[in-house]
Amino acid sequence: MTSARSVAGQMFLLQVLIVLLLVVAAVVTLLVQARNDRFDGARGRSLAAAESFAHAPGLVAAMRGPDPPAVLQPRTEAARRQGGLDFIVVMNRQGIRYTHPLPSEIGKHFVGTIGPSLHGAVTIEVVHGPLGEETQAVVPVEDSHGAVVGMVAAGLKVSRVSSAFNRQLPVILGAGAGALALAMGSTALVSRRLRRQTHGLGPAEMTRMYEHHDAVLHAVREGVLIVSGDDRVLLANDEARRLLSLPEDAEGRHVTDLGLDAQMAELLAAHRVVSDAVVAVGDRLLAVNNRPTDRGGGPPGSVATLRDSTELRQLAGKAEGARSRLKQLYDASIAIGTTLDVRRTAEELAEVATRRFARFATVDLAEAVLGGDEPSVLANTGSARLRRVAVGGSGDDHPLYRAGEVVTFAAPTPQATGFVSGRAVLVPDLREAAGWRSQDLERTQEVLDYGLRSLITVPLKARGLLLGIVNFWRGPEGGPFEGDDLSLAEELAARAAVCVDNARRFTREHAMAVALQHSLLPRGLPEQSALDIDHRYLPAQAGVGGDWYDLIPLSGARVALVVGDVVGHGLHAAATMGRLRTAVQNFSALDLPPEEVLGHLDELVSHIDQEAATPDGEEDVTGATCLYAIYDPVSGTCDVARAGHPPPAVVAPDGTVDFPAVPVGPPLGLGSISGLPYEAARVRPAEGSSLVLYTDGLVVDRQGGADDGVRILARALARPGRTPAEICDAVLDVLPPAGQTDDVALLVARTRLLGRDRVAEWELPFEPSAVAQARADVADQLARWGLDEMVFTTELVLSELITNAIRYASAPVRVRLLLDRALICEVSDSSSTSPHLRYAAAEDEGGRGLFLVAQLTERWGTRYTPDGKVIWTEQALP
Numbered sequence: 013m014t015s016a017r018s019v020a021g022q023m024f025l026l027q028v029l030i031v032l033l034l035v036v037a038a039v040v041t042l043l044v045q046a047r048n049d050r051f052d053g054a055r056g057r058s059l060a061a062a063e064s065f066a067h068a069p070g071l072v073a074a075m076r077g078p079d080p081p082a083v084l085q086p087r088t089e090a091a092r093r094q095g096g097l098d099f100i101v102v103m104n105r106q107g108i109r110y111t112h113p114l115p116s117e118i119g120k121h122f123v124g125t126i127g128p129s130l131h132g133a134v135t136i137e138v139v140h141g142p143l144g145e146e147t148q149a150v151v152p153v154e155d156s157h158g159a160v161v162g163m164v165a166a167g168l169k170v171s172r173v174s175s176a177f178n179r180q181l182p183v184i185l186g187a188g189a190g191a192l193a194l195a196m197g198s199t200a201l202v203s204r205r206l207r208r209q210t211h212g213l214g215p216a217e218m219t220r221m222y223e224h225h226d227a228v229l230h231a232v233r234e235g236v237l238i239v240s241g242d243d244r245v246l247l248a249n250d251e252a253r254r255l256l257s258l259p260e261d262a263e264g265r266h267v268t269d270l271g272l273d274a275q276m277a278e279l280l281a282a283h284r285v286v287s288d289a290v291v292a293v294g295d296r297l298l299a300v301n302n303r304p305t306d307r308g309g310g311p312p313g314s315v316a317t318l319r320d321s322t323e324l325r326q327l328a329g330k331a332e333g334a335r336s337r338l339k340q341l342y343d344a345s346i347a348i349g350t351t352l353d354v355r356r357t358a359e360e361l362a363e364v365a366t367r368r369f370a371r372f373a374t375v376d377l378a379e380a381v382l383g384g385d386e387p388s389v390l391a392n393t394g395s396a397r398l399r400r401v402a403v404g405g406s407g408d409d410h411p412l413y414r415a416g417e418v419v420t421f422a423a424p425t426p427q428a429t430g431f432v433s434g435r436a437v438l439v440p441d442l443r444e445a446a447g448w449r450s451q452d453l454e455r456t457q458e459v460l461d462y463g464l465r466s467l468i469t470v471p472l473k474a475r476g477l478l479l480g481i482v483n484f485w486r487g488p489e490g491g492p493f494e495g496d497d498l499s500l501a502e503e504l505a506a507r508a509a510v511c512v513d514n515a516r517r518f519t520r521e522h523a524m525a526v527a528l529q530h531s532l533l534p535r536g537l538p539e540q541s542a543l544d545i546d547h548r549y550l551p552a553q554a555g556v557g558g559d560w561y562d563l564i565p566l567s568g569a570r571v572a573l574v575v576g577d578v579v580g581h582g583l584h585a586a587a588t589m590g591r592l593r594t595a596v597q598n599f600s601a602l603d604l605p606p607e608e609v610l611g612h613l614d615e616l617v618s619h620i621d622q623e624a625a626t627p628d629g630e631e632d633v634t635g636a637t638c639l640y641a642i643y644d645p646v647s648g649t650c651d652v653a654r655a656g657h658p659p660p661a662v663v664a665p666d667g668t669v670d671f672p673a674v675p676v677g678p679p680l681g682l683g684s685i686s687g688l689p690y691e692a693a694r695v696r697p698a699e700g701s702s703l704v705l706y707t708d709g710l711v712v713d714r715q716g717g718a719d720d721g722v723r724i725l726a727r728a729l730a731r732p733g734r735t736p737a738e739i740c741d742a743v744l745d746v747l748p749p750a751g752q753t754d755d756v757a758l759l760v761a762r763t764r765l766l767g768r769d770r771v772a773e774w775e776l777p778f779e780p781s782a783v784a785q786a787r788a789d790v791a792d793q794l795a796r797w798g799l800d801e802m803v804f805t806t807e808l809v810l811s812e813l814i815t816n817a818i819r820y821a822s823a824p825v826r827v828r829l830l831l832d833r834a835l836i837c838e839v840s841d842s843s844s845t846s847p848h849l850r851y852a853a854a855e856d857e858g859g860r861g862l863f864l865v866a867q868l869t870e871r872w873g874t875r876y877t878p879d880g881k882v883i884w885t886e887q888a889l890p
Contacts, residue, residue: 031191054147054168055136061095062151062166063134065102072155075102075162080110081118089113092166098146101165102153105130110162122165126150129163139167234317235298238305241312243267243281255298255318276300283314290321297321337500340369344504349511352518354382355401361482361508362404369500370484372405372464374412376419376427377472377480381512384520386477396421396431398480405485411458412485424450430469431481436502439467440492466492470505474513482508525556525583532590537563541832542571542645543703543761546736548744550756552709557755558585558636559707560593564600567875567884569766569832570644572600575657575705575759579635579679588620592636592680603875606640606653607690610677613638614655614690617681636680639705645766646830648699653692655680658711658718661704661725662697663739667732671722702739703761704729709754710747721747736760770797770831776814778823783814786827797831801890805868806837812861813839813883816847821880834870834886842880 065071065088074083080102088100088111102110107122128135128150135150148167152160235252239245245263252258258270267280276291279300286302299319306312348360358375365373376398378387397420400413413419421428424447426437439445442456442465449456466486472479482505486493493501529551537545540563547561558578566572574596578585595616599609617636637657643650652660652672656679662670675691677683683690697703704725711721728743739760748756772793776782787807794803810827817825821843830836847862865872869885876882 035189035191051138051147055149057095057097058147058166058168059134059136059149059151061091061097061100062149062164065091065100065166066151066153066164071102071153071164072161075104075110075153085111085115085118087111095166097166097168099148099165099167101167102162103165104162105160107163122163124148124150124165126163130160132158132160234319237280237316237318239267239280239283239314239316241283241306245270246313252318255296255320256293280314280316283312286316295322336368337496337503340364340367340500341503341507343367344507348508349514352515352522354384354512354515354519357508357511357515358402359404361504361511362402365482365484365504366404366406369497369504370405370468371487371490372403372410372412372483372485374400374404374483374485375402375472375480376483377401377512378478379418381479381516382519384516384518384523386516387479395423396428396481398427398431401480411455411462422451424448426467426469427451427481427483430471431478434471434473434478436468436470436498436505438493438495438498439469440494441465442467463487468493468498468501470501472505472509472512474509477513479509479512479516521583522556525586526551528583529556529586529589532586532593533560534562538565539833540565540569540571541766542569542643542764543573544736544764545759545761546740547760548740548756548758550709550744550748550752552581552753552755556583556586557581557709558589559709559755559757560589561705561757561759562593562596563759563761564597566600566642567603567873567886568644568836568838568882569646569830570642571761573641573643573703573705573759573761574638575707575757576636576638577657577707577709577755577757588636591620592616592638596638596640603873605692606642606651607692609640610638610653610655610680610690611683614678614680614683618684621681635682637708638680641703641705643703643761643763645764646771648696648763648765650695650697650703650763651692652695653677653690655683655690658706658708658722661706661729662695663702663704663729664698665700665732667730669726669729671726697763699763699765701763702729702734702736703763704739704743705759705761706743707755707757709752709756710743710758712754736762766830766832772829774827776825776827778818778825780815780818782818782825783811786814787811790827790829793829799831799835799890802835802887805887806835809865809868809885809887810837810839812865813837813885816861817841817843817883820845820847834888836884836886838882838884840877840880840882844876844881846874846876846881847883 068087071084074080077083084102088102092098092100092113099113101112101122103122103126104110107126109118109120109122112118124139125135125137129152132152132154134152136147138147140146146167146169148165150163150165153162153164155161233251235255236247236249237245237252237256238247244266245258248256248258248262253262256270256272256276259265262270267277270277272280273291273293276293276298279286279289279291279302282302283304283306284302285304286300289300289302291298291300297320299321300316302314302316304312304314344361344364347364349357350360351357354377358377362373362375379397379399380387382399382401397418399418400415403410403412403415421431423429423432426439426445426448429447430437439448442448443460445467448467464485465488468484469481470484471481482501484493484497484501533549537547543563545563549559549561551557558576558580560574560576560578562572562574564572564574574593576589576592576596578588578592592613595613596609599612604612613636637655639652639654639657639660641650641652641660652674654674655677657676659671659674659676662672664670672693672695674693674695677690678686678688706725708718711725712718724746725743728746729739731742734742737760740758743758744756748754772789774786774789776786787810790806790810791803794800794806799806814825814827817839821841824842826838826840828836828838828840830838862872865885869887872883872885874881874883
């Protein structure tokens with residue numbers, strides 16, 4: 013039961029009373045409206061009846077007749093009863109009645125106002141006549157000339173007019189009762205909730221409680237801030253307003269509209285549990301606690317309490333300083349040493365130092381460090397000669413020494429002192445440092461005028477080696493360097509020195525590897541007439557690889573083209589490449605076909621792997637790929653074999669690009685393991701075509717894979733009429749990709765054909781007499797070529813070769829002369845037995861023929877063909 017003394021009980025009674033008053037007001041309003049409706053209805057019916065009778069035909073004549081009452085009384089009564097009126101009275105201008113429902117009233121004065129009607133106006137009024145309270149209308153009666161001859165009055169009692177009040181009253185009372193019941197029910201629910209919230213307290217107790225609450229809220233020295241679920245301030249006590257500098261109209265505004273710090277606004281709007289979070293607000297440190305209010309069914313929002321913890325600022329400042337130093341050291345560990353380049357490492361140190369620690373940072377290194385060598389022992393002079401490698405800071409108008417300059421720091425300067433002693437030097441105020449000014453009076457004054465005031469010089473020392481120094485500069489805006497700054501500078505320099513030393517050692521090893529690699533690559537391609545050659549070699553950006561290329565002249569004006577790639581990088585790859593290149597040249601001297609050369613190389617690589625086997629028996633597989641091609645300018649054919657290498661490209665004279673289907677064998681070193689043989693394919697490019705040989709670093713090292721690289725290569729090659737050099741430049745304009753990680757070898761050869769007028773061939777009968785005819789034919793051919801002085805030597809050489817073929821070999825025997833850079837003589841037969849050069853004893857009848865051939869020619873040798881062998885010689889042209 014709700015007590016009437018409580019706030020809930022009083023609210024209940026108040027709402028019931030309001031509903032009752034609303035019902036009574038509705039009934040009174042209905043009564044007033046019904047009365048007004050009756051009066052309006054009575055006036056309207058009275059006026060209509062009076063006007064209708066006043067304009068009735070014959071009324072004027074009856075009024076002027078000898079006995080108006082006798083004529084008009086029956087008419088008015090009939091009209092009255094028909095119209096439902098209380099009376100219709102006809103009177104003369106003096107107001108004497110001619111008719112009346114009560115005959116006794118005829119001849120008496122009319123009760124009402126007739127003055128306006130005498131002037132032609134209509135009068136409507138409420139009067140108390142003989143029949144009671146009536147609404148009556150007086151209408152003038154005019155003759156044909158417009159003169160008023162009398163008046164007609166009609167009236168009706170107001171009580172006789174019906175209204176809707178009787179019908180509406182039950183509805184009003186029923187709706188009022190329903191509203192009262194609904195109001196009582198809802199009021200009971202509201203009162204129950206209010207009783208629970210007010211704990212049954214009365215108004216006095218509630219007032220006293222809120223007064224105490226308000227006094228306590230604004231008296232405590234702790235800020236209280238209540239924020240709604242939509243991040244608006246519901247309440248802020250005086251302390252919260254003071255601590256946060258809130259505006260007067262803070263309550264009701266969004267927390268982001270109060271001008272608070274972003275971190276504080278985020279905490280207040282987070283509606284999550286926060287315990288003792290320290291937030292800097294202006295010159296104060298506030299400890300913030302936040303608790304959401306929607307736990308346990310409460311309204312959405314949060315309550316934040318704020319305590320002034322400014323006394324902790326000094327301790328927090330030290331902690332922040334330590335945190336900042338640790339953050340800078342962490343940033344330095346990530347940002348310094350990302351590459352194994354000495355200059356870039358020095359630049360990264362300067363960049364990191366100028367982010368938050370110094371205004372400018374300069375790095376000076378010994379000359380030997382830049383070349384990868386260890387710095388020499390310092391002479392006991394006290395000075396330091398260093399090269400400035402990096403300058404970091406804001407602006408490029410500073411007066412400091414520029415990057416690339418060689419600076420000799422005098423003995424009294426902090427730079428020389430720090431480098432020679434190996435200890436850091438702190439100069440809090442450069443204006444008071446006399447030793448620093450001894451370096452260069454003019455430049456040091458410019459430094460001071462520029463605004464630099466404080467300096468720390470720290471030596472870069474790693475593994476006992478003094479590599480250089482790093483200088484940190486500050487202006488007045490950052491304050492002078494202090495002891496804590498010196499510790500941080502030493503930490504930065506120590507970490508950077510290790511990275512610089514690693515980069516230096518890598519530079520030395522890289523230089524050694526590059527030197528070895530360059531010494532193993534061909535320094536120049538030999539002269540030959542079969543091909544127009546150009547080549548490019550791009551080492552990887554980091555380390556050296558085992559890519560190589562070669563061009564080897566062969567017998568019969570032929571040329572061998574070689575491109576290979578040893579897997580891996582470094583000295584081992586470069587050394588292996590040198591061994592393979594030497595082996596290829598040796599195997600080529602045997603005039604072997606391409607597939608056999610690859611077979612011998614495969615065995616060599618397998619042997620290298622066996623030599624490099626670990627003590628536990630595991631082999632370190634070297635792995636290499638190779639493409640070997642032999643081009644013959646006489647026949648215009650090119651025999652190609654490849655061991656795991658990308659196929660060559662053939663660019664026709666019209667710009668058409670083709671990648672011939674050359675069978676691919678296993679990489680070198682795996683052929684003997686897999687048991688798969690190497691195969692060669694014969695390509696017949698048109699004269700003037702370009703053969704493009706390359707390593708996989710040109711096309712594979714990209715996101716799209718090798719197929720994407722080959723397509724780009726084909727587009728770069730598809731253009732007619734370019735020289736090999738132009739083709740190389742065009743390819744390297746689009747390939748390889750930026751940041752290549754593998755070496756690239758590119759070899760472009762444009763084919764030529766040896767003219768038919770420079771080739772002479774004969775097939776000889778297999779009999780000794782054929783030698784004489786052959787000598788005559790050769791003499792004639794040399795005469796046509798203008799080589800008469802070579803006839804005797806050539807006849808002697810061919811006589812010996814042909815005689816040996818007829819004596820020791822089998823038919824058929826053929827002779828071919830080629831006029832190239834030398835005169836080439838070839839004698840072929842169907843035997844696979846090769847003659848050998850030997851020394852003949854004094855009593856021997858034979859064995860001197862090949863000796864004479866070797867003495868009379870530049871070179872000679874034997875190559876094997878599918879049909880036998882060819883013995884060839886080369887003679888220098890006059």
